[in-house]
Amino acid sequence: MKRTSFIGSLLFLPVAKLFGKANILPLKECKTQRDAEGPFYKPGAPLKVIIETEGQPLHIAGTIFKASDCTTPVANAVIDIWHCDSSGNYDNQGFKCRGVVKSDSRGKYAFKTIFPPSYGSRPRHIHVKVRAEGHTELTTQIYFQGDTNLQNDFARNAETSRVLSLTSGQGEQHGLFDIYI
Numbered sequence: 646m647k648r649t650s651f652i653g654s655l656l657f658l659p660v661a662k663l664f665g666k667a668n669i670l671p672l673k674e675c676k677t678q679r680d681a682e683g684p685f686y687k688p689g690a691p692l693k694v695i696i697e698t699e700g701q702p703l704h705i706a707g708t709i710f711k712a713s714d715c716t717t718p719v720a721n722a723v724i725d726i727w728h729c730d731s732s733g734n735y736d737n738q739g740f741k742c743r744g745v746v747k748s749d750s751r752g753k754y755a756f757k758t759i760f761p762p763s764y765g766s767r768p769r770h771i772h773v774k775v776r777a778e779g780h781t782e783l784t785t786q787i788y789f790q791g792d793t794n795l796q797n798d799f800a801r802n803a804e805t806s807r808v809l810s811l812t813s814g815q816g817e818q819h820g821l822f823d824i825y826i
C-alpha cells in the first residue's frame with residue numbers, strides 16, 4: 646500500500662465505522678403477522694367493494710404499506726377477502742362472502758361486508774390474502790376486540806394490530822386495518 650493511501654484509509658476509518666453503525670441500527674418492525682389460511686380459501690373471487698350485505702354491516706378500510714420501511718404505500722395490491730355468511734357457513738360453490746379489492750395509488754383500500762358470526766369455537770374473523778408485485782404473498786386473519794372466543798384457539802396469539810377495535814357510525818361498524826407486506 647502506498648503511504649498516501651494508507652493515511653487516507655486511516656482518515657476514513659472512523660467515517661466508515663459510523664456508516665457501519667448506521668447500517669446495523671434495528672429497523673422498526675411492522676410486518677403484518679401471518680395466520681392460518683384455513684380450509685375454505687377459494688381462488689378466483691370477483692373484484693367488488695361490497696362483499697356481502699345480509700347481516701350486520703361492517704366497513705373495513707386501511708392502507709397497504711411496504712414492511713421494509715413501514716411507510717411507503719403499495720399501490721395496486723390485491724386484497725383477497727373471504728369469511729363465513731350470517732349463518733356461519735362458507736360458500737364453497739360460488740363466491741358469497743368472497744371478493745377482491747385493490748389498493749389505489751396511495752395504497753388505500755376499503756370494502757363493505759358483514760360482521761361475520763363466530764362458528765364452532767372460533768372467534769369472529771375475516772380471512773385475507775394480500776398480493777403485490779415484488780412482495781411475498783401474505784395470508785392472515787382479522788379479529789375483533791372484545792370477542793370472548795379469542796382465547797379459544799390460535800387467535801390468542803394474534804398481534805393487537807390484527808384485533809380491530811370497531812367504531813360505529815352511519816348505521817355500520819367501522820374497522821381500520823393497515824397492512825404491512
Ligand SMILES: [Fe+2]
Binds near residue numbers: 770772
Ligand atoms: Fe374461517
